[in-house]
Amino acid sequence: PSLAELMAARQWRRFPGRSAAALAVGLAALVVLAGTSVRRPGGPARVATSGLRDVTEQWSMMSVGVDAYQKVFGGIDPFSFQCPLPGLASFGNSSAGDPEFCCSAYDGLGWPYQFPECATLVDCKSCYKHSDDASLQQHPVAPLVGVAWASSLSVYSAAKPTSGWLANKLTDEFSGLLGGGKVGDSALKGQTLSGQVGVGMHDQDASPCPNIGDWEQVMLNDDKDNIHARVFKSHSAKLAVVVFRGTQMFSMKNWQVDADLERATLSLGDGFPDTEVHEGFLTSLRRILPRVKTWLNGSFFSLFGGSIPKDWTVLFTGHSLGGALATLAMSLAYLEDWQRKPDAVIVFGAPRIADSVLGAWWKARGMCSRILRVNTYNDVIHYMPLKTAFKWWEVAQQVMGCASDLSSCMNGGLSKLMAGSGSGTSFSSKWDHICGNESEFVVPSAVKGVNQELDDFSALGGAMAHFIDNCKYGYTYGVLGSSIVEADRYCGISKSICPAA
DSSP states (O other): OOOHHHHHHHHHHOOHHHHHHHHHHHHHHHHHHOOOOOOOOSTOOOOHHHHHHHHHHHHHHHHHHHHHHHTTTTSSSSOOOOSSOOOTTGOTTTTTTTHHHHHHHHTTOOBBBBOGGGGTTOOOGGGGGGOOOHHHSSTGGGGHHHHHHHHHHHTTTTOOOOHHHHHHHHHHHGGGGGGEEEEEOOOOGGOOOOOOEEEEEEEEEOOOOTOOOOOOEEEEEEETTEEEEEEEEEETEEEEEEOOOOOTTHHHHHHHHHHHHOOEOOOOTOOOOOOEHHHHHHHHHHHHHHHHHHHHHTTTTTTTOOOOOOTTTEEEEEEEEEHHHHHHHHHOOOOOOOOSSOSEEEEEEEOOOBBBHHHHHHHTTTTTTGEEEEETTOOSGGGEEEOSSSHHHHHHHHHHHHHHOOHHHHTTTTHHHOOOOOOOOOEEESSSSSGGGGGEEEEESSOBOTTTOOTTTTTHHHHHHOSSSSSSSSHHHHHTSSHHHHHOOOSOOOGGGOOOO
């Protein structure tokens, strides 16, 4: 029998619950960022978000019980290469145990992850596409990329206050005089950064910045939109890092921020035309940004240390939504001429935040040397937002169908939408990345996904390529397998950070 017949006989369609839970973020982000805008309270024409709630709830239910991929692969981690694949040998095919046949079978099943054993057997150039190493070594902020990655990973971990309820309450109330949000100090075990990283399906604790052991941490929160930032400070490294957290999977507040695709006008002054920025990002950022500014400048109400010394380096960073907020925060810090401005912003998988005017403003001020956008080529989110002519919840149904029935993806249904045919989705020209290609460094993702050329298309892989917390794919794989390791001057990052499989 042919491979297609074997696949049809097995009816391999669905993917594992653990993967569904993890990949829901990227898939849902594709939905809300690809679709029409959702106006939040205070907007002139808010669209009801019951459809978005239904979508996320369906994903939540799906993520709990859908484990067919893992069952198909014999109950073993689907990131663990098996040859022959369970079930194929029973058909008596003499090629079932041949690595080339097995790699073709994985590829034919729509599994986007590229096994090392298949690197020379399956042609997926986009999975390993990366920038020239020299482009990173020549970039002024290259030494900071390692600590930016470590911080962007750590901000997703749980944090516990150390000063007690009263001290944190007083800080919250006093600093509330300066504008919304909450402030609190937080414990760091051993004064080191920590975070969970996966090796395929298995999550373990890791220390992503082993060379620095005197970190102090402050939490800055805005409950209204569930926006969370942390400030890490190291006296030994003379380094202060403000890191914004990305979208939380089941946070309706975060999804509403992402989905508010209306554009807000921002005046740049100095004879520059106004720029149009992502309204959801800007509105949420303005509620938390006064706390960031106060912390950097120091004030009577700052109970967790004074201003940052002039000889320290200040870095803004974040992943996904966090990267968008960090970039916009850097822009506002210079636009408003803060007393203590960030020296650099480094982001991972950040969507576009504004039109080309903001990037032109950065270039005119000579600031493009201060920004670095690290992307995996097949990450669907860093191409967002998209422009579409149809309702986002209609896209949602198609994306969910693709996620739960791989044959719909294999037949190219969603790829036609991404290519701009059918209902008219296309990569939008009204959004632009700050400083364009000059600010981008591409790392490999080890998965098929979504890119502008639609090479090696996989909607599922487009979400996987966006994740920052797995050693086998996405940003941790890409960062630790790139020249970022050699450029790092602070953390001592290396592949040894990843636990053994």
